[in-house]
Amino acid sequence: MNISKSVKTSNESLAETVNGAAEHAAESLGRAVDSARDRIDGVANTVTAAAHDVAQQAAPAAERVQALAKSSLDAGREAAMRLRQRVTRGAGACSQYVSEQPGKSVAIAVAAGATIAAVVMLARQRNRSAARN
Incomplete structure (x- = not known):
């Protein structure tokens, strides 16, 4: 019977060791x-x-971008309006000059047309010369 007591004692000791190790592993795992x-x-x-x-910084940044875009659009509209006014004044002045000085106006138009034609012809000759070389 000694052997059976010894085996029983060994089993109990092994069970205690396994239980202790399991508890230690569970505690370690819980801490982890x-x-x-x-x-x-x-x-x-x-x-x-x-x-x-x-999020707090995005809202003010979006507001700044929107304000900048609005300002840019307003500046573009004002510039377009000023350009339109200048063109209108220039066209009015040109019409007035033509009506007051019809002979000079025709002479100026002929001279301008001849100058443009001469520049175009000169440019074509240069292009042809460059293509040959």
């Missing part, structure tokens, strides 16, 4: 899970804070 949870919570809090900061 808690540590990982704390780290994940820290990262989540950091990301949440960063997203909140970005």
Whole structure:
């Protein structure tokens, strides 16, 4: 019977050792899970804070962009209006000059047309010469 007591004692000792090791492993695993949870919570809090900061900065930035776009559009409209007024004044002055000085107007138009024709012909000759060489 000694052997059976010895086996029983060994089994009980082995069971205690296994239970102790399992409890130790469970405690270690629980601490690791808690540590990982704390780290994940820290990262989540950091990301949440960063997203909140970005959101707070995005609204004023969007307002500045919108104000700049509106200002640019207004400036473009004003420039177009001033250009339209200048062209209208120039066309009116040209019409008035033509009606007051019809002979000179025709002479100026003929001279301008001849000058443009001469420039075009000269440019064509240069292009032909360049193509031959």
